[in-house]
Amino acid sequence: MTLRHRSATVFLALLSMLLSLCSPDCARAAGPPLTMASGIVAAVNGATLAVRQGDKPLATYNVSPATKILIDGKVSQLAALMPGYVVNVQNAGDATTAIYARTPDTEAWGVVTVITDTAISIVDRSGDGHSFSISPATAVTLYTKPAKASNIKSGMLTDIKFTLVNPNAAVSVSVVRPDGGVIRGKITAVSSASITLETLPGSTMTLKIDPAAAVLIDMKPAKLSLLTVGEQAEVTAVDGATATAISAMSLPGKGDNARKGR
DSSP states (O other), X not given: OOHHHHHHHHHHHHHHHHHHHTHHXXXXXXXXXXXXXXXXXXXXXXXEEEEEOTTSOOEEEEOOTTOEEEETTEXXXXXXXXXXXXXXXXXXXXXXXXXXXXXOOOEEEEEEEEEOSSEEEEEOTTSOEEEXXXXXXXXXXXXXXXXXXXXXXXXXXXXXXXXXXSTTBEEEEEEOOOGGGEEEEEEEEEOSSEEEEEEETTEEEEEEEEEEEEEEETTEEOOGGGOOTTOEEEEEOTTSSEEEEEEXXXXXXXXXXXXXXX
């Protein structure tokens, strides 16, 4: 064997060794190319994801336990995907390898007027009413903490998320605190224990009164018993349930002189 033939033999042997060592990576490199598809979730049935892509027929993807699923950048699961979510689906051939989703930006803000186990109605700042169905799958939070629909009361300020695919069904209902914990409205009832405000036409909210709550009428310290139905008031309730301060404006003809005999 010549030196040239011996060198070629050694080279082929080394090449064969290197190929055997990198065979898993080489196999992956030689696998199906990755593709991405974007759209809106239309439905989730078992392990199948249906995605609407414009005017095209629904695209369906089979999701396996190995499929990576992220919703708003957080690891999640297929069951958490809701109709209307925007998704990017990554595929390797016929295998769905990853799903990147984000929740829709569709929402409604307003004050609760009616709440049951299956529906919620609100009125927004324009006075328009909106109703949504709710179910055990609806995510409910009360001041950022997980809650139940039964914890929501008429008069609470809510942020409701819904989808374009099913705009009448609430995906989530979040009860939020008013700005600075201040609730404004007309007094419709008041006692030593509670105060009720009409926050929007036809919508009321009842709050407990802290025994140590500060009371002002026309910006002057006053007794709680001097508050009158019909007066406009600002009530501070940081927790959204208990009044720690009440500031009211007296009705015409019901100022200091009219109150002295009360």
